[in-house]
Amino acid sequence: MKMDRRQFCALGTAGAFAAIAGGMLGCSSGEKTPAADDKAADAAASTQADAASAKAAAMAMGDADVNFAQEVDILIVGAGISGMFAAIDPAAAGKNVLICEQNGTFGGDAIYSAACQMCSTAKLTQEERPEKYSTPEEIREKFAPYYEEGDPALDFTVLLQTWSGKFIDRMHYDWGYEFQPLRESPYHQAFFPKDGLCTMNSEFQLINQKLEEAGAKYSFETTFKTLITDENGEICGARFTKKDGSIFDVKAKAVVLAAGGYVSNQEWMTRYAPEYADLGNIVSGRKGDAIAAGLAAGGQLWKMGPTSNLNPRYEAGHMLGTFYPIICVLPNGKRFYCETAVHNAATGAIAAGYHEWYTIWDNVAQNGQDQELLKHAGEAIQSADSVDELAEKMGLHIETVQGIFDNWHDICEAQEDAEFGRTLFLQELQPPFYFIRNVPVRYKSLGGLKVDEQMHVLDANDQPIKNLYAAGCTAGTEDIVPAAASGLIVAETLVAEV
Template identity: 30%
Template structure:
């Protein structure tokens, strides 16, 4: 399915998308038009306000965080409008690898995989703290809430995931992937979008949020958008949720906060830091902006291959770089050693294994970076332009470690198997992925000011907020927490 099909519900254009959805199975009503005097309202740094729509909950951004934030409010009978800057729904989430780091879900319990969220946190927290994350309590809260969000996503919205039993043997215990495998979020996000629409959520695209609206008391009361088709659109809302993503694609923000990473490319153009600009304009505090942005492969699927099949990641000189069953370790090592790129060497266990569809897609799409099949390590080295003796030594050491089931060099734990001909190699480049700093919130995702007091009616989730550490998992979980907080704040019901 072409990604553009994901937004056919808004395909009639931005203005009509507010009034209804293009898919006949999920038509919703437009938000109501406001009434009464609006002279006491103002948009920060903008001309006078003239409201076009009135809703209970306005969600800015349609990625996993934004869509998850819409769940509980619409289920509680609140009117919800999701507005997206791009001409497509889904944001970066739709283009991601589709991997969700989570444990203790019903799917995993049924597969006999037993790891608690607390154990997951204890196992990973040192890496977050080592990176410089100060909002560890927020990160912990999101990770521990992830199973509830995921179960709700499956039970209430029909999201489909691959059976963990299919990769339980020698595979990861804290990961779920889409039913179709790595690199396909369609079976997760498409049902979520459609069910939200059926429940009454309204969507629109091609509307960029340029300012938050304040009432006469200075409280958040909505937001202003601009659209090439509809002009200026003002939305009054009792709660505004900012879920516009991080800032890793904003070169100026990266230069200001993470100058050592500004020469790296970025995996997406969408993370422009809009949330920082919007929320800071009304006094929101920020946190952890100087924490390094996560780095990954510019081929998102391949980042995770080492968890599902044996492979070796080597430098341009043929030396092994890091443990391959850690999604970010090789990219981080590549950046630290200023190498520019690395090779992933694999065999038919990858191309014919549980993630064969991902391998086939990548091998076709990135054919210009692929070498193989090669029947000998010497032939592979020649194709990679690496000295044969160096690569042969690396392969021999790796295979011996796998046979002993003990990786003394890097501590690999998953897919402890040797590689056999024919061999393939894929060239990959390190890129900036998700920023970990952002708008400061409390553990319930209320935006905080410089005195760490909540700014009324304003919420932030996903990578727009500080402390998001695990991609789709913490995006969805923080969105779910946000929705719960919004319902409690607007209705008084937990």
């Protein structure tokens, strides 16, 4: 249906949205220190700058008249795991749901990720790995030390962790997905896809099947540009561009922003995560478009900052440590972290003063079940039939490389890693050897639009902005399972409210 509401509707440009009163970051209600005041002032200035640039971007669209090409109940921006889960229950409840996605397919970052799905609150955890199961109260106790008293972000973390269990249980008990059987690893609170590391394809095929059965629809190669407001200044849709450059305006009763984070936005990384801003970035198309639009609509940011970890350029360079004997060394031949604590690889190398490291393994990992993980690294993986050849290919002195193996031999013989306390996979490597040279990269951002416990986007006074919701990294979640959990939460809200 072609609608013409140009006399009433406005794009998310200057004046269309409520003023960004104060532009405050979500912060603790505890007593403020002068430093906290400075930080809040800086943050407020940054927030206003981001809102201004969001408005400028919207204006750069040319402010063409609004001309709705489609009308739906619920419009979701982004077909990542959070957006897909936001769609399913409302569609199953009879709502007309459209997901607009800039790429040609669904899945977002998770489909390419290592696919380690951490969750200790699932019924499945309780049944299969009871020692890893946590109640919401235990979760609160565990996370409380990381938050100031009264910080709503702690409540949000507890909420997400609790709903994380519902995601795992929905996949397994309701939809029949069999996660990988428990393997020896330090991550017994994590679920892995049945086909191995780095392939969530089987999970996404199932999620997509449920989404289509529920009746939700996609519009691929459709890029979000800005929100649209009605004559009362309330959000009533969004503007997109199609691959051919044409404008696509969609009218909706509710808009869910689920377009991921801002790791590809160099300016924002410099502002909010300067520690990681100079590192390479392996993710494209996460420029914080949706966060900026929410901000321009009067929303506020929360939890902005560096994430808890970095990645290697090639996932094999750390994730193999989850299940296999590997040795990771700096160019000086020294080990620098416990290889089974996979996420310490990149940060550990930087802490040791290096921006590169080597991961060495043998046929045990090379012929293991995680072939997709190796495929992701492609030709970056090299092999060597002897220590001499390995040294030559690594570009290190033979004595340095021999030293690596001698040190490892001693650890394996003693079955004790006095340096880093590793207890798993203390096995000697046999030729042929394989290795990869890795560099630390950033791969995700932290923080986004502040939301309440129903995933309404909140304004500067912590009041919900009408018709506007957010999920996943756009709402400041980190990792796959909390993103999916936030999708389930917003889905429940939408079923009740739309």
